[in-house]
Amino acid sequence: MYDFHYHRPKTLAxxxxxxxxxxxxxxxxGGMTLxxxxxQRLARPSDVVDLGGIKELAGIKVEGNNVVIGGMTRHADVASSADVKSAIPALAYLAxxxxxxxVRNRGTIGGSIANNDPAADYPGAVVGLNATVTTNTGKHTADSFFKGLFETALSDGELVxxxxxxxxxKAAYxxxxNPASRYAMVGVFVAKTAGGVRVAVTGAGPCVFRVKAMEDALAKNFSSDAIKDIKVPADGLNSDIHASAEYRAHLVNVMARRAVDAANK
Amino acid sequence: MTAATGIGARVLRTEDKRFLTGTGRYVDDLPLARATYAHFVRSPHAHAKIKSIDTSAARAMPGVVAIFTGKDIADAKVGGLICGWVVKDKHGQPHKAPPHPVMAADTVRYVGDTVAMVVANSHDEAKDAAEAIKVDYDAKPANVDLAKALDKGAPEVHPEAPGNLIYDWEIGVKADVDAAFAKAAHVTKIDIVNNRLIPNAMEPRAAAAEYDKGTGNYTLWSTSQNPHVLRLILSAFVLGIPEHKLRVIAPDVGGGFGSKIFCYNEETMVTWAASRVGRPIKWTAERSESFQTDAHGRDHVTHAELALDKDGKFLALKVETIANMGAYLSTFSTAVPTYLYATLLAGQYTTPLIYANVKAALTNTAPVDAYRGAGRPEATYVIESIVSKAAKELKMDPADLRRKNFIPSTAFPYQTPVALQYDSGNYPPIIDEAIKIADYKGFEARRAEAKSRGKLRGIGFSSYIEACGLAPSQVIGQLGGGVGQWESAQLKFNPTGNIQILTGAHSHGQGHETTFAQLISDKLGVPMDQIEVVHGDTATTPFGMGSYGSRSLAVGGSAIMKAADKIIAKGKKIAAHLMEASVADVVFENGTFKVAGTDKAVPLGQAVFAAYVPHNYPLAEIEPGMDENAFYDPANFVYPAGTQICEVEIDPETGVVEVVNHTAVDDFGNIINPMIVEGQVHGGIVQGVGQALLENAVYDKETGQLISGSYMDYTMPRADDVPSFKLGYKVTPCPHNPLGVKGCGEAGAIAAPAAVMNAVHDALAPLGVSHVPMPATPLNVWQAIHGARAAAE
Structure with missing residues (x-):
């Protein structure tokens, strides 16, 4: 790697x-991508500001009807949290x-969603559950946060x-x-909350997306049968040596049905 | 001998203590004073003319010690890398041998080809400077797609090989085979691709070299499977450093699987440059360099036809193969798809007539050479795929069709129609045992139960043969091999009774330090902790050929036994003197010389001590000391054989294949350490399952970029990809080596791909799927199931 200045501040400020x-x-x-x-010398930052020393950013709290996860909370901590397991078991499963x-012991939820890798898992849960992302400067709705391939609504210096x-x-992921990397080649997060039904797909396209037709069908009948004939178009989906766009489109349907079945269990 | 450590005992591996506690010593661990670090500039193009290389800015960078380009190497008259096996084509002409420069001077021929070497005070400084080297390329069309590599108008990789053809080789008489096909009641045909694999040893290739100005001696530490052979090649063909002035050390080496047999550019450059730089030079490949530049394996395109009579007897086999050589001929590349492939096409069967035609093609990809099994997995995949397909077409049980055609046990030694003479074997009991262990009878019930869960279950057989234990030197010489294939051993007792086994074989994970010690513990009655196995250093071990082709025990172990016989013979003379008995009356039992019928006894240790302190010793008849060496040249290859049965379940919605049962029954001859053999079989099967379901080296067909160039895209098998294996053994001892052993290192990888793929095809047959390409990835399986429908939409 190239030389850079390394900082490890203790506070968010x-x-x-x-x-x-x-x-x-x-x-x-967590540094799992950076x-x-x-x-590989693919990035040449002047400074790396390691958020690992900021205690206020890590932790899991239940606040009323919400589970609030600090930006620097490791995947392993989400996976093993009794609060998450009891409130939203699908989220613990995803983590x-x-x-x-x-990776689970280093990677963090904030890092994952700020990076917005198209094959990351967390964007599926954030959009699928209609979560709210809080930063040092404000709040973002799930639908407005993920903008495109590796692109988010975060501005420079804005931290999750x-x-x-x-x-x-009900919810399931x-x-x-992907057989090689085990990133999500297709990941479908299905949730039924007070706000309605959501179906969020990660891994299949350049960015997490919702499948409105499935959401509408599931809102009427939350069963896998309700969506078995709802296909997503292959146009615009990712295509690589592991999966063609057509195969990914097919898998979205299969994974969505299986998620609904799992959510109903 | 103690039963706990002798032949047949499950002795824990003595070397594992250092491997598991992080105290192994690998090339990269070497503390070399004043070391410099090399980094290679590599071609980003699959095929390009080098117009110019500007190193001026790089030379001015901090820490840079030296920069060398292909021109420097050419000016210094360094020889090219060699291909050590001359294959004669069907007209008797030697194969085309295009030059393989140590560093490209005017043309680059694959992505990763070396263009310049930077030597600096640190690795980072070397990389920084490498980025400042400006190479002006004129990109040319690349020849990447093997199936089209020999087509008219395909881009030419080397002018010395017109049409990219290295050789057009054949074995067998085509007219006889054609005549048999004309009379056949049934002909089964297959078109298959044996997918290209990247070896992925856990330790990447590494080299470090030092030049001693005072003596003019070079030392090269290399991750080599065969340090003596590497030294011979570097001395005699490439660098011209006399053998006695070059010491090659292969210390602990973390896996090779064939990829570390060969002589590579980087270790050559590092050695050459060490004297010019005047300081030691170290280089360790980064993982992406390993992906791009380690010799790859397999990569065949094959059409085969099997002729059968009305009862299912095999009449003849016809095979046409295009084999990928990559951009340059690696050390043993030419032999792999000929003498290690086509000569195995009889398999376990009495097929009386076989014709194979192999065309070796150059492409703008990394060189291809031997990889675990080397040619034999390719042969097994051809035979066992076509036999299973024939059984399906004839509606015969695949086990019955195999049994009907097995070479009977009474027919050994058995001369195949493709040169090899199998020394021993008994195949029917192997498949019977495999069927029993795998509960073949219960399969249809399991298939029905799987169907109730929405899964397609299939079962597949693979009955393999391999010729290994390389090899009788004179046969190798007749076939064009450039080296002898014996192995050496030296047994050196110390005066206090402990012993060093020096071997020309090399262990890079196989456990020789345990297995070889067991041989001596068994034969000479020396406790394991009094035995040290020394290997991997040309300065201390006798010249030897190294480890590959499942040869270490069959050939190297036999050399050790020969040397042990010499120790016993000499010990008898010493003991006879000490016991005042006749040598003829002395017997050696359990580590002690005795005179039959008396209570006279001399422990081996006492004889050894007497040999080093010869105060009471027959000096007029024998020399002092207890230090014997032996060279063993085998009379034939060894022929392990076995049957694997794989059961898979396929999710028809996703195309995911799960291996749910895998049985292997092998005949490895006598077994020295069953635990180590199990480990070899387990690892081999995992690599075979990897080839069948997961691994695939993919180049972009236009640009020649390696798409599967990291673990993000190259799927290595993981523990959760395989079930617990069920193993069994049948033993027919090898009749021509003193241990009665065959080889076990490659068998798993040879047999498994066909077993898995036959199971996949069996599972998908009810859907009308006739062919799934290997690897049977979820995408390939799904496309086989739904491809036609998707294309129509």
């Missing part, structure tokens, strides 16, 4: 200050199936401080892992 005014400064949460990128044990997930009446 210090982190924001360190990032301010430096065009080439990069925040680092460090491999640095090692438990990210990467491998090393927490994500608030409403409790679900079904992931078809």
């Amino acid at each position: 210090d982190a924001v200050n360190l990032l301010k005014g430096k065009d080439e400064a990069r925040p680092m949460s 460090i491999p990128t640095l090692k 438990e199936h990210i990467g491998d044990p090393q 401080t927490s994500v608030s997930f409403p409790k679900a009446e 079904m992931k078809f892992p």
